[in-house]
Amino acid sequence: MSDAVLFDARDDGIALITLNRPETRNALSHEIRQGLFAAWDRFEHDPALRVAILTGAGDKAFCAGGDLKEMVETGMQVPPRDMFPVPGDSIEITKPTIAAVNGVAFAGGWMIAQACDLCVASTSARFAITEVKVGRSSPWAAPLIHMIPQRIMMEIILTGKPITAQRAYEIGLVNRLAEPDRLIACAIELAGEILDGAPLSVQAGRDTVMLATEMGRSAALGAARHASEYAYMSRDAQEGPKAFAEKRRPDWQGR
Numbered sequence: 001m002s003d004a005v006l007f008d009a010r011d012d013g014i015a016l017i018t019l020n021r022p023e024t025r026n027a028l029s030h031e032i033r034q035g036l037f038a039a040w041d042r043f044e045h046d047p048a049l050r051v052a053i054l055t056g057a058g059d060k061a062f063c064a065g066g067d068l069k070e071m072v073e074t075g076m077q078v079p080p081r082d083m084f085p086v087p088g089d090s091i092e093i094t095k096p097t098i099a100a101v102n103g104v105a106f107a108g109g110w111m112i113a114q115a116c117d118l119c120v121a122s123t124s125a126r127f128a129i130t131e132v133k134v135g136r137s138s139p140w141a142a143p144l145i146h147m148i149p150q151r152i153m154m155e156i157i158l159t160g161k162p163i164t165a166q167r168a169y170e171i172g173l174v175n176r177l178a179e180p181d182r183l184i185a186c187a188i189e190l191a192g193e194i195l196d197g198a199p200l201s202v203q204a205g206r207d208t209v210m211l212a213t214e215m216g217r218s219a220a221l222g223a224a225r226h227a228s229e230y231a232y233m234s235r236d237a238q239e240g241p242k243a244f245a246e247k248r249r250p251d252w253q254g255r
Contacts (some may be wrong), residue, residue, distance in 0.1 A: 005033075007039050007042060019032055019054075024064075050199065054097065066108040101120070102180070118190060121183075123176045160236070165177055203231070
């Protein structure tokens, strides 16, 4: 790991990943991209880590997007698919992720926040898909149709105008709002609520949501039933009802 992206593996099963170039508004430079690839890989392959929180250093920007200077210097046209570490596209992450948006999330910054499963935003945060302002495009925004209404998505992409955190919350892009000094605490609270659940049930639930966005109703139902069998057959599936009957906290084993 480089100092461009910080990785804090907490004892409670949460990984805190921080884009650490506030002087460039955490733009997706080569060093940030490589650091993110490494951070996501570390999170995915560490069995002790169950939820990741992605945030940015400083109080102005989560991530201002791609490094436009780099694009000019390299004469970049179509970005290679593997240029950016985007869960669900160029990399595979099988555990819950939360974006903790502390400032502006523009263009590629919106992209990496959108790619997380959940989003907590500071009340001072702003979101924008600004590619029309610089002659680029935003094919990565296609999955946004599963998160917000079509006409709102159309306006955001065609105008490139920023929206406030409050507006992002109202349209369903953001799960929770927090005052700036409470942002990480709020994200950790949300992660803690996930950690309270049985690990295999959380996995099956996440898989169900992902399958439902990829398939039609009947196919998704069948695939989700199959994805849930491991949870149903686990020791935890017996421990949960037993703990409830005995009025105690479950002792989840993840098996």
